[in-house]
Amino acid sequence: MIEKTTRINALYDFYQQLLTEKQRNYMEMYYAEDFSLGEISETSNVSRQAIYDNIRRTEHMLEEYEKKLSLYQKFLKRQALLQELHALVKNNNEQELKEKVEQIIEIE
Template identity: 35%
Template sequence: MERIVKQNLLYDFYGELLTEHQKEIYGEHILNDMTPSEIAADHGITRQAAYDMIRRCNKILEGYEDRLQLVHKFLKTKEKVKEIHTLSQRILHEDKEQMKNDIRQIECVSNGILEDL
C-alpha cells in the first residue's frame, strides 16, 4: 500500500487517540500535505521539532494498528465487498445454473465477512 494512503488510513482510524497538539501537527502534514518547514513556520517551532512530531505520530499510529488491526480488517472487508459486488453484477447477466453457483459464492464471502467482524 502506498505510504501516503496508509498514513491517511491510520490517521482516519486512530487520529482521535493523539493529543490535540499531535493531531494538529500530524493532520496538517497528512491532510493538507504541508512540509515540516511549513508546519514549523505556522506553529512557531523548529523544522526539526515538526519533523520529529510527524515521525513520533507515525510510530504511535502504526503501534495502534499493530495491536488493533482495524485498518487491516477494513481493507480485507472492502475486498470481500468488492467481490460480492462483482458477483452480483455477473448474476444479472447469467443463466440460472451459473446464477446459483454465484449466489452460493456470495453467501460464502458474506459469511466470511460476518466471521471477521
C-alpha cells in the same frame, strides 16, 4: 512515498481520536494540507526538528495502534470481500454469495 502517505492518511483516519490535539494538527498540516516542515514550524512557533520528531513519533504510534487493533487491515479485507460480493451478485451466483457473506461476518 505515495504508498506511505496513503497508508499514514488511512491510519490517521482510523486512529486520530487516540492522538493529542497537537499531534492531530501537525499530521493534518503535513499530510492533508501538504505543508512543509518549515511552514508548520513557522505557524506553530516550534523548531523544524521538533515538528519532524513529533510527526515521526506520531507515525510510529499509528503503526503501533494498527499492529494491536488491525482496524485498517480489517477494513481492507472487508472492502475486498465486498467487491467480490458485488461481482457475485451481478453473476447471480447464490452459493458463493452466501459463502462470502459468511466470510465478512467472521472478520473480527
